Amino acid sequence: xSVLTQPPSVSGAPGQRVTxxxxxxxxxxxxxxxxxxxxxxxxxxxxxxxxxAVNRPSGVPDRxxxxxxxxxxxxxxxxxxxxxxxxxxxQTYDSSLGxxxxxxxxxxxxx
Amino acid sequence: xxQLVESGGGVVQPGRSLRLSCAASGFTFSRFAVHWVRxxxxxxxxxxxxxxxxxxxxYYTDSVKGRFTISRDNSKNTLYLQMNSxxxxxxxxxxxxxxxxxxxxxxxxSWGQGTLVTVSS
Numbered sequence: 001x002s003v004l005t006q007p008p009s010v011s012g013a014p015g016q017r018v019t020x021x022x023x024x025x026x027x028x029x030x031x032x033x034x035x036x037x038x039x040x041x042x043x044x045x046x047x048x049x050x051x052x053a054v055n056r057p058s059g060v061p062d063r064x065x066x067x068x069x070x071x072x073x074x075x076x077x078x079x080x081x082x083x084x085x086x087x088x089x090x091q092t093y094d095s096s097l098g099x100x101x102x103x104x105x106x107x108x109x110x111x
Numbered sequence: 112x113x114q115l116v117e118s119g120g121g122v123v124q125p126g127r128s129l130r131l132s133c134a135a136s137g138f139t140f141s142r143f144a145v146h147w148v149r150x151x152x153x154x155x156x157x158x159x160x161x162x163x164x165x166x167x168x169x170y171y172t173d174s175v176k177g178r179f180t181i182s183r184d185n186s187k188n189t190l191y192l193q194m195n196s197x198x199x200x201x202x203x204x205x206x207x208x209x210x211x212x213x214x215x216x217x218x219x220x221s222w223g224q225g226t227l228v229t230v231s232s
Binding site for chain 1: 148155158173215219222224
């Protein structure tokens with residue numbers, strides 16, 4: 001059971017907008033630690049998608065955006081495309097655990 | 112370009128040991144902290160350990176404390192994970208992953224392709 005809670009799955013039709021939530025607590029996201037998002041395709045390594053809640057690394061389409069408020073963060077994907085079908089993970093640091101932590105992951109299905 | 116290449120995975124019996132390596136290239140290895148992150152079959156990502164750029168600071172998830180040891184040789188641009196007293200629940204793909212130095216909440220900006228460790232009798 002991860003200290004960061006994500007929905008196990010989300011889905012949307014091509015062109016639609018979907019959001020994935022990442023709920024933490026006062027010892028991680030709520031403490032001000034940066035939240036990052038990763039995209040992982042089956043059989044491949046994860047890839048950094050969003051860092052420090054809102055920033056996109058070079059090469060990541062602007063259809064992907066992030067936000068953070070209180071003890072939660074969110075990843076939004078607009079103009080959904082079939083190629084976005086993947087697993088998505090949030091990550092931050094937890095001061096109570098003294099450890100880096102990942103959310104349980106969310107599987108995105110493009111209908 | 113940045114490359115991280117893991118090796119050393121395989122099938123091992125419970126209670127035995129295994130050492131993973133991660134060869135880094137394309138960047139100044141000694142300036143970056145490095146994680147080990149694992150992923151059990153069909154499961155999510157789990158952080159395992161972190162080592163600072165100079166190797167002096169090491170951090171572990173509770174389930175591997177006392178069994179796993181992270182280390183690095185900056186002269187060889189290589190990261191290691193010594194895994195002792197292996198358990199079936201340690202079965203996973205193990206990734207080495209680069210991060211910045213100086214804060215505990217920096218992002219992982221590069222990942223290796225992973226090496227599979229299977230603990231089974």
